[in-house]
Amino acid sequence: MMATDTIRRVDVFSVLYHHAGGPFALSGGRSSNEQDATIVRVETGDGLVGWGEQCVFTPSFLPGYGPSTRAVLEPLARAVLGADPHAVELVHARMDAAIRGYAYAKSALDIACWDLHGKATGLRLSDLLGGTRQEQIELYTGVGVAAPEEMRERCADALAAGFRQVQVKVGSGRPDDDVERIRACVDALAGADRVIVDANGYWPQADAVRVVAAVDELDVYIEQPCATVAECARVRRRSRRPFILDEVLTGVREIVEAHVAGALDAVRLKLSNVGGITPTRRARDLAVALGLPLTIEDAGGGDIVSAASMHLACSTDPKLVLGGYLPSEMVVERIAAGAPAASNGMARLPTAPGLGIAVDESALGDRVLRIE
Ligand SMILES: [Mg+2]
Numbered sequence: 001m002m003a004t005d006t007i008r009r010v011d012v013f014s015v016l017y018h019h020a021g022g023p024f025a026l027s028g029g030r031s032s033n034e035q036d037a038t039i040v041r042v043e044t045g046d047g048l049v050g051w052g053e054q055c056v057f058t059p060s061f062l063p064g065y066g067p068s069t070r071a072v073l074e075p076l077a078r079a080v081l082g083a084d085p086h087a088v089e090l091v092h093a094r095m096d097a098a099i100r101g102y103a104y105a106k107s108a109l110d111i112a113c114w115d116l117h118g119k120a121t122g123l124r125l126s127d128l129l130g131g132t133r134q135e136q137i138e139l140y141t142g143v144g145v146a147a148p149e150e151m152r153e154r155c156a157d158a159l160a161a162g163f164r165q166v167q168v169k170v171g172s173g174r175p176d177d178d179v180e181r182i183r184a185c186v187d188a189l190a191g192a193d194r195v196i197v198d199a200n201g202y203w204p205q206a207d208a209v210r211v212v213a214a215v216d217e218l219d220v221y222i223e224q225p226c227a228t229v230a231e232c233a234r235v236r237r238r239s240r241r242p243f244i245l246d247e248v249l250t251g252v253r254e255i256v257e258a259h260v261a262g263a264l265d266a267v268r269l270k271l272s273n274v275g276g277i278t279p280t281r282r283a284r285d286l287a288v289a290l291g292l293p294l295t296i297e298d299a300g301g302g303d304i305v306s307a308a309s310m311h312l313a314c315s316t317d318p319k320l321v322l323g324g325y326l327p328s329e330m331v332v333e334r335i336a337a338g339a340p341a342a343s344n345g346m347a348r349l350p351t352a353p354g355l356g357i358a359v360d361e362s363a364l365g366d367r368v369l370r371i372e
Pocket residue numbers: 198200223224246247268
């Protein structure tokens with residue numbers, strides 16, 4: 001006989017998000033205009049419901065492909081039936097025992113268990129994650145790769161919208177083209193708190209060395225200049241700029257490896273790259289212990305992912321929080337009430353238990369799977 005507060009049913013929905021601002025370009029000609037989202041609804045025997053989400057910004061960015069997320073969720077859901085959703089580490093162990101890898105699919109189920117855990121205890125996730133340190137957080141926004149003058153205009157728009165931190169994407173054409181983009185953006189962002197230059201792992205080491213040398217006098221952060229930790233470490237040794245890594249950071253071991261290699265000054269954690277709130281909490285706590293500033297977010301996603309990111313960020317030592325990011329700001333579709341939203345470059349933490357949002361099932365589209 002199953003205890004009433006264990007997981008008795010998992011439903012999976014598929015939702016296609018559309019970008020509010022049109023296509024967003026990354027290095028190497030990659031672009032995203034819509035995002036393939038997978039929403040997970042987990043119900044316990046006593047009728048409580050928790051929600052999770054994983055969203056593919058573009059399959060050419062991080063590991064993750066919508067149809068594979070949903071396919072892998074079938075055996076993962078079977079593996080967690082009967083589990084106690086409060087025992088988040090045990091739920092993760094069950095998922096890892098069933099299927100190796102697929103951190104992105106596990107992320108959705110993990111977030112849903114944390115939402116259930118909060119709702120059952122009447123606590124916000126930020127309180128379950130160690131305590132609420134901030135009720136609101138300063139956000140950054142992104143500017144995609146484009147011609148320098150277009151990027152300059154978009155940076156000015158971001159400042160006018162109240163953002164004081166802007167991440168500008170680079171990685172197209174010759175290194176000189178990227179230097180020109182960076183100069184135009186820095187010029188437009190005079191007075192901003194933080195300008196971050198993100199190559200998304202595009203530059204060969206030699207090109208990265210050339211670009212960071214050319215912008216060594218500018219007050220910018222350099223994000224994931226090259227694909228590997230070793231290359232990033234070699235480039236950082238020749239730069240005075242602080243380096244942020246994200247794509248290569250898939251867990252605590254990878255943070256230790258990058259730290260020991262001297263490849264980073266700051267950490268950007270992405271929920272689906274690490275595997276959900278449970279392993280991201282560990283990675284967050286390690287970064288804090290190493291004194292590394294960080295952000296906690298995801299590459300893509302809607303209201304559920306944004307809420308989960310806010311709870312992690314707002315329960316982290318404010319001194320070490322670089323900024324927040326709401327992937328939901330990029331997409332048109334709203335799937336929940338009470339979700340965090342950008343206002344003058346800031347976002348507020350939801351106040352209700354769990355994720356603190358009310359998911360609208362009618363906004364979810366087709367249910368693709370039910371396991372009970
Ligand atoms: Mg990045």
